[in-house]
Amino acid sequence: MISPLPLEMLIQRSMRIEDVLEVIDIEVRSYDFPWSEKIFLDCMKAGYLCNVAHVGGVLAAYGIISFGAGEAHILNVCVDASYRRKGFGKLLITKLLEIVKTHNVSSVYLEVRPSNLAAIDLYSQIGFSKVGERLKYYPALNGREDAHVLNLTM
Numbered sequence: 001m002i003s004p005l006p007l008e009m010l011i012q013r014s015m016r017i018e019d020v021l022e023v024i025d026i027e028v029r030s031y032d033f034p035w036s037e038k039i040f041l042d043c044m045k046a047g048y049l050c051n052v053a054h055v056g057g058v059l060a061a062y063g064i065i066s067f068g069a070g071e072a073h074i075l076n077v078c079v080d081a082s083y084r085r086k087g088f089g090k091l092l093i094t095k096l097l098e099i100v101k102t103h104n105v106s107s108v109y110l111e112v113r114p115s116n117l118a119a120i121d122l123y124s125q126i127g128f129s130k131v132g133e134r135l136k137y138y139p140a141l142n143g144r145e146d147a148h149v150l151n152l153t154m
Ligand SMILES: CC(C)(COP(=O)(O)OP(=O)(O)OC[C@H]1O[C@@H](n2cnc3c(N)ncnc32)[C@H](O)[C@@H]1OP(=O)(O)O)[C@@H](O)C(=O)NCCC(=O)NCCS
Pocket: 030, 076, 077, 078, 079, 080, 083, 084, 085, 086, 087, 088, 089, 090, 091, 111, 112, 113, 116, 117, 118, 119, 121, 122, 123, 125
């Protein structure tokens, strides 16, 4: 029997260049249209909030958030498949939002695929609500997919 992992095991810190290969490994296994290594490096270079989270010493999750004009934008949040449904995604985002609060931000936005029911459920649990749609925003296996725009007022 697999025992549940205590949430205290999630240790978050800033992403380093040497983390990026492990991050990409999770990224390509998690998305049909994964970010490239360059996108992660550019986010770090731009000074975005780029954090990784370890569980028992293993890099298990990451999150990227940009800031501008009093708003934050969640660009990527991902938990490695074998660590999902254990509360780590929710905890990771909650901890990232605590950091966001220190940036004098009034609103947090993100885009999510309507087909990504896991993420939509997670964000709604945290308090995000849908404020708009972007038509044909994402590449999809059959053409393009719209995005839901979600917002959380801080
Ligand atoms: C979305 C994602 C980050 C969720 O991470 P997670 O660690 O599994 O989430 P949690 O265990 O903290 O779940 C919190 C809540 O989210 C919802 N949720 C998470 N996974 C779900 C799923 N597969 N189906 C339905 N609801 C789900 C549930 O409401 C869950 O609460 P519950 O377990 O009490 O029912 C993870 O599935 C992931 O990394 N997916 C691939 C990348 C991605 O889609 N990122 C989001 C892009 S916007």
